[in-house]
Amino acid sequence: MTKRIALATSAELAELHPDDRPLLEALRAEGLDPVVEVWTDPSVDWSAYDAVLLRTVWDYFVRYDEFTEWLAQLDKAEVPLLNSTDQVRWNSDKQYLLELRERGVAIVPSQVAAGACLREVVAGLNGQQIVVKPTVSGNALHTVRGAAGSPELEQALAELPDLVYLVQPFIPEIQSEGEWSLLFFDGEFSHAVVKRPANGDYRVQESYGGQTALTQPPAAVLESARAALEASGPTPVYARVDGVVVNDRFLLMEIELIEPYLFFPQSPAAIQKLAKAVATRL
Incomplete structure (x- = not known):
């Protein structure tokens, strides 16, 4: 049937x-x-x-x-x-990044802070450019960037809802070089894109003016992305591995296993790859 x-x-x-x-x-x-x-x-x-x-x-x-x-x-x-x-x-909770770090995956440096601890963690980074984002979020919702200790960032933090947050350094390579997304279906690499933010912004999403280009990843980037995916557990039907290259090293930003945009227009053949991976599991 x-x-x-x-x-x-x-x-x-x-x-x-x-x-x-x-x-x-x-x-x-x-x-x-x-x-x-x-x-x-x-x-x-x-x-x-x-x-x-x-x-x-x-x-x-x-x-x-x-x-x-x-x-x-x-x-x-x-x-x-x-x-x-x-x-x-x-x-669904970005605290998984800390688990992957314990498993040997190079991630963007991250601290977890909840409630009053958020101000304490940010205070310890005084003067540094940082990004604060909820551990459960998407599309840059409730994400703020600024200099720790600055009045502007303090005001932005005061307006955030009472959630659990990741505190990370701002990675300037996202603006200069872009953010990688590598797509895998049933563990096999399919295609990759580089996402770049609009001038002056740091958010790569298209809703904020970001642009995307199909790009063949260097061997080291692909190897690092594959290793991060393998460290995440059983082979998923689909996965998107997001990261940024800093000093020739791929740093994981996220592994998307829930609802990632898969960049089908950039690689139409990926549609058949996902369909086949789904059929194989059933």
Whole structure:
């Protein structure tokens, strides 16, 4: 029998992101029956599907409690999630970076600070250019940059909600050289892009004016990204490894195992690669 697979998305992208829509035909070509479902829709019977593929659930971090409850619902119904619910839970909080550091992965230097500790951690970096971001977040939400100890940054910190944060040094190479994203399907490297922020900005997302270019990664960058992915645990169906090269060394910024944009327009063949990886797991 044809296996049915739900492609989970957000209500804001109820028909998927336009760049993801060709994935539906690619999954059909692999003998699957894909259906787009909004993950927050209470009328969906997830047990009617053989698996759920996470795609544009780009609101999970602002509905985090609801999202974790949904993961538990899938577990209870014994519906496989791609990537797995264990991987998604682990990946949903950026504190996983500290775990990877303990496993020998070179990461952008990071400290975790919650509540009143945030001011204490920032005070210890007085004068340094830093970035502060929530450990559960996306699209640069509640992310601030500035000189530690400056009135401007103090004001920005005062306006942040009471969350747990990562405190990191600002990496100027993101502006000068760009940020790498390397895509893997079933552990196999597919393609890579370099993302560069708009002039004067530090955020590489397109919503902030960032630009992206398909680029072949140097061997050392690919090797480092692959090693970081292997350190993260079982081989995921899909993964995006983000990082920046500093002094010829690839520093991991994030491993995206939940809802990463996969840069299909830059590499259309990747659509078939993901479809095949999904079909192989089912």
